[in-house]
Amino acid sequence: MQIIRKIEKMQRIADNLRRQNKIIGFVPTMGYLHKGHLNLVKLAKEKSDIVVMSIYVNPTQFGPNEDFSKYPRNFERDEKLAKEKGVDIIFYPRSMYKNNLTFVNVEKITEILCGASRPIHFRGVTTIVTKLFNIVKPHYAVFGQKDAQQAAVIQKLINDLDFDIKLILSPIIREDDGLAVSSRNVNLTKENRRNAPILYKSLCYIKEQIDQGKTDLIQLIKQARKMIDDIPNAKIDYYSAVSYPELKSVSKLEQKTLIALAVNFGSVRLIDNMIIENYWQLTKTNKNEQGKLENRN
Amino acid sequence: MQIIRKIEKMQRIADNLRRQNKIIGFVPTMGYLHKGHLNLVKLAKEKSDIVVMSIYVNPTQFGPNEDFSKYPRNFERDEKLAKEKGVDIIFYPRSMYKNNLTFVNVEKITEILCGASRPIHFRGVTTIVTKLFNIVKPHYAVFGQKDAQQAAVIQKLINDLDFDIKLILSPIIREDDGLAVSSRNVNLTKENRRNAPILYKSLCYIKEQIDQGKTDLIQLIKQARKMIDDIPNAKIDYYSAVSYPELKSVSKLEQKTLIALAVNFGSVRLIDNMIIENYWQLTKTNKNEQGKLENRN
Numbered sequence: 001m002q003i004i005r006k007i008e009k010m011q012r013i014a015d016n017l018r019r020q021n022k023i024i025g026f027v028p029t030m031g032y033l034h035k036g037h038l039n040l041v042k043l044a045k046e047k048s049d050i051v052v053m054s055i056y057v058n059p060t061q062f063g064p065n066e067d068f069s070k071y072p073r074n075f076e077r078d079e080k081l082a083k084e085k086g087v088d089i090i091f092y093p094r095s096m097y098k099n100n101l102t103f104v105n106v107e108k109i110t111e112i113l114c115g116a117s118r119p120i121h122f123r124g125v126t127t128i129v130t131k132l133f134n135i136v137k138p139h140y141a142v143f144g145q146k147d148a149q150q151a152a153v154i155q156k157l158i159n160d161l162d163f164d165i166k167l168i169l170s171p172i173i174r175e176d177d178g179l180a181v182s183s184r185n186v187n188l189t190k191e192n193r194r195n196a197p198i199l200y201k202s203l204c205y206i207k208e209q210i211d212q213g214k215t216d217l218i219q220l221i222k223q224a225r226k227m228i229d230d231i232p233n234a235k236i237d238y239y240s241a242v243s244y245p246e247l248k249s250v251s252k253l254e255q256k257t258l259i260a261l262a263v264n265f266g267s268v269r270l271i272d273n274m275i276i277e278n279y280w281q282l283t284k285t286n287k288n289e290q291g292k293l294e295n296r297n
Numbered sequence: 298m299q300i301i302r303k304i305e306k307m308q309r310i311a312d313n314l315r316r317q318n319k320i321i322g323f324v325p326t327m328g329y330l331h332k333g334h335l336n337l338v339k340l341a342k343e344k345s346d347i348v349v350m351s352i353y354v355n356p357t358q359f360g361p362n363e364d365f366s367k368y369p370r371n372f373e374r375d376e377k378l379a380k381e382k383g384v385d386i387i388f389y390p391r392s393m394y395k396n397n398l399t400f401v402n403v404e405k406i407t408e409i410l411c412g413a414s415r416p417i418h419f420r421g422v423t424t425i426v427t428k429l430f431n432i433v434k435p436h437y438a439v440f441g442q443k444d445a446q447q448a449a450v451i452q453k454l455i456n457d458l459d460f461d462i463k464l465i466l467s468p469i470i471r472e473d474d475g476l477a478v479s480s481r482n483v484n485l486t487k488e489n490r491r492n493a494p495i496l497y498k499s500l501c502y503i504k505e506q507i508d509q510g511k512t513d514l515i516q517l518i519k520q521a522r523k524m525i526d527d528i529p530n531a532k533i534d535y536y537s538a539v540s541y542p543e544l545k546s547v548s549k550l551e552q553k554t555l556i557a558l559a560v561n562f563g564s565v566r567l568i569d570n571m572i573i574e575n576y577w578q579l580t581k582t583n584k585n586e587q588g589k590l591e592n593r594n
Contacts, residue, residue: 011461019316101405102423102457107398126399127458130427134459160399161424162431164308 001083003090007135010091014052014137022049026138026165028129031055032072032183033081036173040142041085043170047140053082054091054132060103061124067267072183096131104130106153106160109247113149113260114271117237125150126157133163142168146180148258148273152245172272174200180272192265195231199263199272202227202239206259207274215253217241228263237262237269244275298380300387304432307388311349311434319346323435323462325426328352329369329480330378333470337439338382340467344437350379351388351429357400358421364564369480393428401427403450403457406544410446410557411568414534422447423454430460439465443477445555445570449542469569471497477569489562492528496560496569499524499536503556504571512550514538525560534559534566541572 004010017024025048027040037053044051055078062068075092082090103123109115110122133141143151155167173181178200179193188196202224209220218241225239243250244258253276260273301307314321322345324337334350341348352375359365372389379387400420406412407419430438440448452464470478475497476490485493499521506517518536525531540547541555550573557570 007459011459015315015461018312019318021316098456100457102401102403102454104399104401104427104458107400109398130401131457131459134461137461157399159395160397160428161401162304162308162428164312164431164434 001079001087001090003079003092005092005094007093007096010052010089010135011137013089014135017050018137023140024048024136024138025051025140025142026132026136027051027053027087027142028132029053029055030057030071030183031078032074032186033078034173034181034183034185036144036146036170036181038081038085039170039173040144041082041087043168044140044142045086047168048138050088051086052089052091052136052138053087054093054136056091056093056096056128056132058096058124058128060097060100060127061121063118063120066118067184067187067269070187070267072186091132091136096128103127104157104161106156109149109156110153112242112247112249113238113240114262115149117262122150122153126153129154129157130161133165138165140166140168142170144170144172145275146172146182146271146273148244148260148275149247152247152258155245178204180270182270184268184270187268188265192233192268195234196265196270198228198231198234199261199270202261203259203272203274207276210253210276216251217253217257217259218251221259224261228261233265235264237264298376298384298387300376300389302389302391304390304393307349307386307432308434310386311432314347315434320437321345321433321435322348322437322439323429323433324348324350324384324439325429326350326352327354327368327480328375329371329483330375331470331478331480331482333441333443333467333478335378335382336467336470337441338379338384340465341437341439342383344465345435347385348383349386349388349433349435350384351390351433353388353390353393353425353429355393355421355425357394357397357424358418360415360417363415364481364484364566367484367564369483388429388433393425400424401454401458403453406446406453407450409539409544409546410535410537411559412446414559419447419450423450426451426454427458430462435462437463437465439467441467441469442572443469443479443568443570445541445557445572446544449544449555452542475501477567479567481565481567484565485562489530489565492531493562493567495525495528495531496558496567499558500556500569500571504573507550507573513548514550514554514556515548518556521558525558530562532561534561 025044027044029037057071104126105123115122178197206220206224221239228234239261241259244256257276262271322341324341354368401423402420412419475494503517503521522536536558538556541553554573559568
């Protein structure tokens with residue numbers, strides 16, 4: 001496994017690989033690797049000859065009062081894990097901005113959900129991802145569905161700026177108790193860590209209700225919020241249902257829908273989500289049920 | 298010469314060329330080719346194996362009251378000229394934006410000179426150039442110095458977003474009477490066309506004064522403005538001196554300096570400029586002169 005620190009060197013390696021007809025899979029990370037990242041690597045390996053992972057805690061995606069300095073870092077551990085999982089190259093730049101004046105911004109879909117309380121966050125994400133795409137020159141880029149809004153934003157970035165890159169989405173990886181794995185989980189207090197699975201539990205509750213034919217998302221989210229409000233220290237930032245990947249607000253289950261939430265436990269912000277894909281099956285089932293009822297009457 | 302209309306096809310061709318180790322030179326244009334464009338092609342050919350020219354009148358760089366619809370177009374003529382000059386591929390897309398939400402913006406240096414009176418212009422330029430770079434995948438991109446601010450903005454875009462592309466600048470090409478060639482010149486009335494060389498004449502006046510040791514740019518520009526104010530129908534938008542390529546306002550000739558102006562003749566906006574490179578020679582000469590004077594006293 002190679003560790004590359006210079007932008008130009010990474011570009012020369014990428015050019016050489018492409019000249020040799022090698023497929024480059026890219027896993028961008030901010031390090032402090034966990035099971036979620038390692039699943040991104042697994043998916044990248046399935047599609048590519050060479051897997052490049054970047055490790056860079058990107059300052060432009062953190063707001064002035066956010067946890068940039070507290071974001072956990074441990075390169076030695078990351079290096080070991082990446083090597084074990086078969087990463088070929090770690091791109092580990094020292095710094096990525098030199099008198100920067102240029103930003104890439106996806107409008108509208110970045111102004112809701114996480115974007116509402118983190119106004120410069122997605123601009124920072126799309127700017128660094130553009131830079132990394134230009135440096136690593138991948139055929140595939142793998143992102144996690146845990147950041148579902150980010151995934152929708154990156155897909156829009158790729159479409160709108162004509163990046164010749166295919167996006168692969170990895171499902172959410174969870175701890176045994178249901179908490180979505182995240183580098184930030186280590187910053188939770190013991191008590192908050194014990195309570196944090198409530199995000200997933202509340203999503204599971206919504207899923208159960210949907211499976212039973214409920215489609216009133218406003219009502220379901222109201223009930224789910226209540227579950228979290230009962231937990232000490234848990235403060236909901238948002239709990240929303242939006243069409244996916246367009247991210248338009250929806251109140252009834254009528255199309256592919258993202259149900260997403262962000263909850264602050266003290267200074268630690270956790271997110272989780274669920275994508276309801278098979279709404280049409282549900283609709284069909286509901287219709288059948290309704291038909292049966294009507295026949296019975 | 299190939300004419301490519303589809304983004305994906307252009308990307309596949311670019312990939313194949315790069316796999317064959319061919320150097321791609323790129324000349325982005327809005328068509329209605331003139332001697333200036335053809336010089337860009339000449340410079341591209343010197344550096345590359347394959348020259349790709351794009352022809353696309355980009356709507357996002359025109360303001361609501363600007364001349365997008367009146368911008369001259371003539372593809373057949375362009376095709377013939379490009380072929381004669383040895384262009385290998387014309388990328389001639391039908392449309393380039395589909396429900397676009399994404400913009401690339403270089404801040405600060407786009408807010409002055411042309412950017413002051415055309416607030417969305419450079420955002421449109423950097424967005425389309427980013428898209429074209431991702432489609433054509435060139436090693437070299439050739440731009441004209443006539444749009445000196447644009448050239449500085451594109452260089453900053455390349456640096457800040459880590460595009461692996463080298464920028465080549467072509468000098469300003471002029472008609473026999475000194476008017477900088479521009480696709481917009483055909484839209485001038487006969488009288489305004491006759492008067493339009495005043496832009497260049499005023500720059501030549503400044504250059505002469507500088508060659509004679511003058512360094513007070515504010516004073517020189519004041520005199521140059523006067524020359525244009527005397528011309529019927531000519532309305533100065535700006536006449537400025539800035540450091541190059543940083544584009545910071547300067548009042549004295551102490552570094553590499555861009556002297557640039559924009560003048561409206563009716564609805565036709567003309568720009569011209571001059572870069573003073575050898576300020577240090579001038580300074581040295583001035584110092585020597587001063588030394589001689591001091592010795593004499």
